[in-house]
Structures are given as C-alpha cells and as structure tokens.
Amino acid sequence: MKALVFADSKDGSIVKSSFEAISYASKFASEVTVVTYAGVSDDQLSALGAYGAQKVIKASSLSDNDSQALTSLVCSVAQSEGSEAVVFSQDFTGKAVAGRVAVKLNAGLVSGAIDYPDTSSGFTVKKMAFSGKAFAHVKITSPIKVVSVLPNALGAENKGGSASVTEFSGQIEGSKVKITQSAQASSGGAAPLPEAELVVSAGRGLKGPENWGIVEDLANALGATTACSRPVADIGWRPHHEHVGQTGVAIRPNLYIAAGISGAIQHLAGVNGSKVIVVINTDPEAPFFKAADYGIVGDAFDVLPKLTEAVKKFKAS
C-alpha cells in the first residue's frame, strides 16, 4: 500500500505529531511519501527518512495553514503519487484539513486513531469514542483510506535513514482567510496540551487563582504543561484553553498529576487516556483515586511543594 503523510511545521521545524504520523504510516504502507509546506530546511526534511519516509514533497511557496490551500496541495500530491492511504495527525491543522481531503478524494476517514490499522480483513482502525469512555473499531470501505492519528498515542520510531526531497510543481488553490494577528500560545515553553507528555493539573481544591504558583512550580520542575478542571476555568481562575475533560481538551499524556480535583466522570473522560495518573486529594473517597495509579491522600498545599522538591532533587542527581 502507498501512503501519503501530511507533515505540519511550526517556526521552521516539523512538529513532533507529524513524526508520529509518518511512523504510523510506515507500519502498514510499503511506500511512504510526505507532503509539507512552508520554510523547513531540506536537511530536516531529508531526516524524515528516519521515521519511514522514502520521499518528501515540499511546497515552499505556501506559507499559511489555510484548509482550502492545504487540501488542494495534499489532494494534488495524492493523485499524482497514486496514494491509497492519506495520514494526518489529529492536531489543529489535521482537524481542519483531513475531512476536507477525505471529501475531495471520495474517501472514508477515521479520525483520532489510537492503534495501527488491522488489515487482516479490510482496513479497520481503533479510535476513542464517547470522549474516552470507550473505543470503537471502525472499518473504512472506500478504495482510498484517510486516517488521522491522535497525538502522543503511539509515539514515533526513529530507525535512521534519509528521504529524497523534491519541490511541488502543481497549482495550489489560494486562501480566502486573512490572518490579521497571531499571538503566541501562553503555555510558555511547554508543549501545547493535546501534545504534552507531562501534565500537572489542579482544581477547586487549590482555593483560588492566587495559589497556582505551587502548580506552576511543579510543572516547571518537570517541564510539564499546566491544566485545570472545568469549574476552575468557568469561574475564571484559569484560562479556558487549560480546561481538560469531556467538554474541554481531551489529553493522553504519559503522566497526569491532578491536585485538588475530585474526578467527576466528565473530567475522567478527558484524561483517562493518560498512561500514568497521580492523584493528590484530601478526600480519601474522591472518585479520582479509582482511576489513579498512584494516590496521595493529603493537602495539595503540603504535597505539591514536597513533590516539586523531590523532582528537583531527582533532576539534579
């Protein structure tokens, strides 16, 4: 099977979730081509061979991530390459482009894949359903398959090697959306929540926005991204984009540390894809402990600073 992978870039570098998408395609496809845009150096593009790409096609002239422009680029390459599968990461750009590409290629789409396709009988992909409360196995029946892979679900395997890099020569549809202002994400240097490997989160147990310093200290010590529960975002203690849960951001980091969050079913739905969960709560009956790998019954104001110190000691050793 021939696969085409769309790779996104930020500040001149291919993003990590795109490495995962390339690695994903290389698990089931015999030939993997990558299509990308904007100014990423040829050395970096050639290095995508390490994740399983044989060929990279770049559209240097295209600089913005408009869904119409990117769709025309991806479809044009898919047609000229005879791609039977097109793979995206289910990130900001993937959410805007994958569905569009599926329509133009008259293809079925599974978005948010969390496992490699089962090709024993057709092409079936496992994804999360009901906001993480269950999984669905979805079969794509069209000749061309489109899959978007949930960030941080499967990782990227670096096997070494290099890919050929060529310039895209076709026509790209113009963008009708004008970007008038871009603000940098406020997560500082930390990864955006959907892609974060380490997340420190807190809820009403912190008693007020002025107390978030101890949450940020732990996040800084770990190199983690901060998050919060819904009530805390709703009363304005923390910005909305930090809200994780069923109606906020769904995340699946390697480590999720939750302090002062009781663990309502809607919150659990957004975080139960986490590989390891640490729960800190004063209430030993908090439902979150049932979903936790490690639990500390104690006050966040006591536990968080101690954990921060322990992390700092560990990092220094």
Next chain:
Amino acid sequence: MKFLVCISKAPDTTSKIDFTDNATKFNEAGIQYIINPYDEWYALVRALELKESSGGEVTIITVGPQADEPVMRKALAIGADKAVRINAEATDSGFVANQIADYAAKENFDIVLCGKETINYNSSQVPAMIAAHLDYPLISLATKLDINGSTATLQRDGAGGEETVEVQTPFVLSAAKGMAEQRIPNMKGIMAARTKPLEVIEPTGSDVHTQVVSYEMPSGKAECKYLEPDQMDQLVELLHTEAKVI
C-alpha cells in the same frame, strides 16, 4: 444574515457508556440525550446573539431519526427560528456532512456553524467536510466571532497559539469554548418552540465509507498505590523506575 447551526444529539455527559449485541451496538437504555454541548453552548448561542444584534434568521439542522425531535425542540426553545431534520441515522461523518451540505447549498446561508466535535465520536471532521462540499473557507476551533457587513472577524486556536482572522461570508466554522455562554431556555421559549416549523427532509443518496465493526470498553485500572505526603522522593523514584514516565 442567514445562519445554519448544525446540531447533533449526544448522551448526557454523566452517562455511563455500555454496549449490546456482542459489543456492536450502543446501549441506549436509560440514556438521556442532550444537544451536543459544543453545538448548543457555543455555535447556537453565538448565532442567536448575532441575530439579536444585527438581524437575520437562525435555522438548525440535524441528521437523525424522529426520536431526535425533542432535542431539536430544545434548540428552538433556546431561540432558533426553524428546524430541519434529515430523516436518516447519522452513522458516518461523511454521510452527515453530505446531507447537511446538500441542504445548505440550496438555501444560501451566510454562516454555517458547527460545534468543534461531538462528545460521542470526537471526530471533529463534519465541519471540514461540509466546507469541502460547499467549497467554502473553514475557520476551525473558533473561540470568537464578530460580523460587520459581509466581513467576519474570528479568533481561533492554532498550533502557534491564538490567531485573529478575517473572512468574507459565506463560510463554515467550528465553535470551541469561549465563543458564547450556555443559555437556559425560559418558559416563553419552550412554549414558542412547540409551534415553530420543523421540516423533515428525506436524505439524498450518498455513499457511506465507514462502519463501526465493534466497540470496546477500556480495561480496568490496576489498584491505586497509595503514598504518604512525606514519601515524595519514593513517588519520583516509582515514576522513574516503575512507571518510566520521567
């Protein structure tokens, strides 16, 4: 300005999820359906606010069986002017998008608003698919929408942070948290909703490219290991050597 708001039913967020028929069917017993929160709280309410400030008409559309009509009446009670139901089961996002786009193409809507994803399948793909069929621009994960004549100004979440963009109508957007606040329908709205038009349209032929083969419940977690507040060095050690996450 003509607004089309796409709504989907979803199990109440407190629902316990369960399957029947050898894990091939969602068990609807005891499930309360609500309007998918992103569709209701953000897309619908913002369309109503804009209609109230600058005039226009808000139509809601859903693809689903007759059993979905109570959910549609709720959207009318919140303030939508009329409702359209495409009489078919919503089994595949491509099919749903195709049905909505076929209707929208005939009616010349200025703005098509969707929630950013449903809470049952979390695919976040129907907005992009509708935009593809109509060949309209898409503003995905929009957190703010203002209009001035035929120019709309939006804020959206992107990989690099928040962006402000300008686009001419017609276009499609997917609404995320921040765009509006939830509205509780009042008695007057509930009464008025009973007599507002709800049109039922048969689906146009369309291919279905995906099917759910089976569902699976997450495997139960192992027992939680408890530590004392004074054992944080041990916790870090366990996270490093046992869990291998730091």
